[in-house]
Amino acid sequence: GNSVTQMEGPVTLSEEAFLTINCTYTATGYPSLFWYVQYPGEGLQLLLKATKADDKGSNKGFEATYRKETTSFHLEKGSVQVSDSAVYFCALSLGTGNQFYFGTGTSLTVIP
């Protein structure tokens, strides 16, 4: 089947610390991979995506590389800010018309 497993939280970091949130997937085809972010009181927003192996998605200082050999799409940021505090969801899509398969979300709190 298709599924996404992501690192359980909550994660608490000090400002300017390095962030990694692990995400691995199982898929029956060739998925596109996504990270969505949900800030407090807001809806899900696309953070970044990658559509094929070895692609790197990046946005707002966050990066994730599509690793087919390890079926992973780990989210990283070199220096987190208080404003990055949110819940992060890893997701996969199998392409045209398919639902997204989401991980359970990882809550990140960044303290000054």
Added chain:
Amino acid sequence: GAGVSQSPSNKVTEKGKDVELRCDPISGHTALYWYRQSLGQGLEFLIYFQGNSAPDKSGLPSDRFSAERTGGSVSTLTIQRTQQEDSAVYLCASSYLGGGTRFTDTQYFGPGTRLTVL
């Protein structure tokens, strides 16, 4: 509007009552999805509409749940005889799965409707 909108933003109802949740997708988007986000859980797929095709209802948890999409645009999710376990945030998303350069499998989400069943 520019994004996906949902109404109401909050709904409190009594057990056993019916509720209707509305979603307005991004104009021109061909696909529309409903998800449910329960406290401490990930997103659970409910139903998917694409153009004039029959909807994919494989995620609906029971026959108390139904959805329709009128005119290929606005969608309504109906929950009949609500139960306390239906309490969750219901999210709608849309994407453009038509031909041409606008195609994208990225889903754009609305702010959600928080449903509380007392």
